[in-house]
């Protein structure tokens with residue numbers, strides 16, 4: 040409970056300055072508990088209402104673009120618990136505040152709820168709402184193979200601060216947040232409030248005047264393929280996901296965010312300017328936007344758990360490491376669900392209904408309500424067969440079919456690797472095959488991102504300055520993703536997306552049967568992969584066609600600015616406006632504050648801004664809107680800058696992106712180049728892997744350019760797949776005797792950190808015998824971890840010793856059966 044010391048200290052300190060209540064008496068346990076109960080009821084009801092409303096809309100085919108965005112940003116599993124706890128806490132404090140002010144007839148702003156609470160009461164609230172659990176320090180002593188494999192959440196990557204860089208922790212701040220009220224309310228919440236003597240422009244006005252372009256005049260990149268762009272999105276989905284609260288209505292007054300333009304937590308609608316070329320204007324016309332969920336105890340909750348003032352912070356549901364979480368899942372539960380546990384092959388689950396010319400598709404979701412049932416609407420064929428959304432390690436897998444194709448390719452690569460490793464090491468169990476294949480895949484992404492991708496984005500100079508030779512692991516580096524990276528800098532590529540997703544046939548010509556798809560008809564359309572020729576045409580399109588070039592007069596295509604998530608005639612979203620609104624929602628400091636952070640000049644007038652942008656007209660138009668460079672939204676300013684030499688971002692985003700990746704690499708104890716993570720032979724083999732080889736091995740494509748990020752011409756014309764180097768897996772071959780020795784070492788290692796060895800195996804297995812009685816391999820003994828034992832919890836044993844260790848998964852706590860149809864069995868704890 041150490042992190043609560045600051046909370047307690049703050050509570051104590053607030054007690055001494057208690058100005059309005061004459062006595063120091065506590066508000067009393069029953070009062071606190073009834074407030075918590077009421078807050079929980081309010082939040083649970085709002086969540087239930089929102090869920091039902093969403094399902095109703097999805098089922099009734101009346102889903103709106105804003106519903107799609109909200110569903111896309113829905114927290115699931117542990118992220119949902121994190122968001123729910125924060126909502127419980129915030130509402131508990133709000134209710135206490137309201138009740139006390141009512142009872143004591145105090146002036147509305149005279150006291151914070153926390154002024155009234157004893158440290159014990161604050162502690163109780165934090166515990167009962169679940170907020171305390173979010174900051175408790177996990178023990179890494181019982182994490183299996185902690186030096187060898189990553190956990191799904193990356194908890195325990197840093198052994199001293201186990202939550203550094205882990206999933207469901209706050210985005211870090213490199214500069215303190217700037218909110219309108221200093222703690223939580225976004226700038227422009229009050230549209231008349233001025234900053235630096237100027238009122239902030241409406242984000243949609245900025246979008247209309249700066250970002251708009253005519254798709255036909257969009258320029259194409261002369262060097263880089265569209266694969267660079269979509270690979271960026273793919274890579275982002277390994278690193279950042281900012282959830283919203285599941286509630287679609289305000290907790291305090293029940294206001295429905297979809298029905299009103301009022302700003303009331305969590306509703307932060309985008310107002311539509313007068314004379315908008317597309318959207319209806321008027322006081323009741325706006326695009327609904329939901330604020331990103333706050334971290335427990337930050338923002339309005341009036342006290343915090345960390346070392347900063349209580350400004351609102353946002354949650355990153357993903358871990359900060361390059362580990363292909365978008366394939367495997369960034370939480371243990373999801374990771375387990377994505378695995379094929381019906382056999383011991385270490386495989387990921389695949390689609391049981393359809394194949395892509397004999398190759399695997401991703402499995403379908405079993406979530407109720409089908410956001411991907413878009414086929415009938417798009418094709419106007421009321422009899423067309425719909426398919427569910429695909430599932431993967433990241434929830435945005437279906438967002439567009441080019442992204443889904445990359446997901447599919449990497450799923451296949453995992454299964455290909457697991458199969459190859461099994462042939463090489465027939466003695467390996469399913470768990471080892473899965474973890475070793477996953478580890479190789481993690482190394483792939485590190486190589487592809489650092490060696491092949493980033494140099495094209497930040498340019499060779501920034502690479503040399505910040506991302507050169509691997510400097511070694513440094514446990515004091517915080518790898519967490521910065522808020523400005525997720526909310527501004529890494530969204531640079533929204534301006535590099537083509538209006539059309541190209542589909543090419545085996546001759547790299549427009550596919551006559553299934554031609555290229557306009558981007559706005561490619562959102563949430565997995566059926567296009569199933570019924571329209573699979574992933575090959577799209578992958579050919581990605582590597583065969585150029586990216587859009589972000590130029591200062593042709594910025595964002597209409598599919599994203601005027602037709603985002605539009606399936607029927609509802610208000611389509613505008614990604615440019617969303618990016619700026621999100622920056623304000625997260626309290627991102629302005630453009631100049633970040634320029635200063637990066638050691639760049641801070642333009643203060645038209646002349647200076649014109650120099651920075653190398654464009655007087657653009658500088659003029661920006662200042663017409665913002666008044667001063669100090670008010671420019673950082674995403675807008677960043678994407679307006681001319682590119683650094685041989686890169687595709689300006690100096691500001693080059694600095695922010697490089698700084699983030701520097702920390703991701705150096706703060707990763709399991710980085711592939713960190714000595715001891717791979718053997719030197721394995722490292723050597725990994726240096727030669729290529730995206731071209733992944734394409735060759737996992738699609739029907741038979742020739743590809745050596746560097747799929749570069750336009751296929753000159754020295755980079757497609758070559759036959761036989762001539763593309765394969766990953767040589769011989770360095771992973773392990774003799775059975777080495778394996779035995781290793782197993783012994785591992786169990787010795789576990790013993791070093793675990794309680795004493797278990798008693799001799801009992802004659803039979805514990806738990807409901809029906810689950811595993813079919814196994815002949817039943818004799819084992821177990822050693823318990825420090826699990827929290829409650830009714831229906833699964834006990835995860837840290838050690839299971841019996842005659843076939845591979846039948847117990849130490850990560851999931853799940854026993855595998857050899858013959859049952861269910862495939863796996865866990866032991867619910869019977870109270």
Ligand code: HEM
Pocket residue numbers: 108268269270271272275279280281282438439524525526529530531532533536558599614617618621
């Ligand atoms: C067709 C392509 C794409 C579409 C439709 C799309 C759409 C979106 C949407 C709707 C959001 C959430 C906006 C909000 O409410 O804040 C978002 C967030 C984001 N996008 Fe994209 N995007 C695309 C491609 C890309 C690419 C190519 C990149 C980068 C290389 C990228 C990077 C990001 C990042 C970093 C975020 C924030 C993620 C988070 O933390 O939740 N996107 N995008």
